[in-house]
Amino acid sequence: MPTHYFTIEEANALLPQISRVIKGMLDARQCIIEAQADLWPVLEKAIGNGGSKKAGALLSEFSRVEQGARRLSEMGCILKDINTGLVDFPTLRNGREVFLCWQHGEPEVAFWHDVDAGLAGRQPLD
Secondary structure, rough: OOOOOOOOOHHHHHHHHHHHHHHHHHHHHHHHHHHHHHHHHHHHHHHHHHHOOHHHHHHHHHHHHHHHHHHHOOOOEEEEEEEOOOEEEEEEEEOOEEEEEEOOOOOOOOOEEEOOOHHHOOOOOO
């Protein structure tokens, strides 16, 4: 499938949807992190006896993260970091491919970076 190149307006128009998806993923991630101390011994035990209610309860949280990542991909976005809610949008700038860059909590897409630069290379849109 060919890459969709976003305009700034298109990327900003998707932010309400993307914010909801990212929020759900971050909430699920937090549940997983909070359960981590209890989860590892349960998983070790479950390997031997075929299952656990605690481990099974967290499957829905893992599924929320997976579904969120899939939804972002379907929108044409690239999830760069689930820990911070960092999302990139392919775009063309001066005839070359770069990424518009947005992080959960920012009011709008206001940065871009080269494809190989990442967050450290973010530059404000002019």
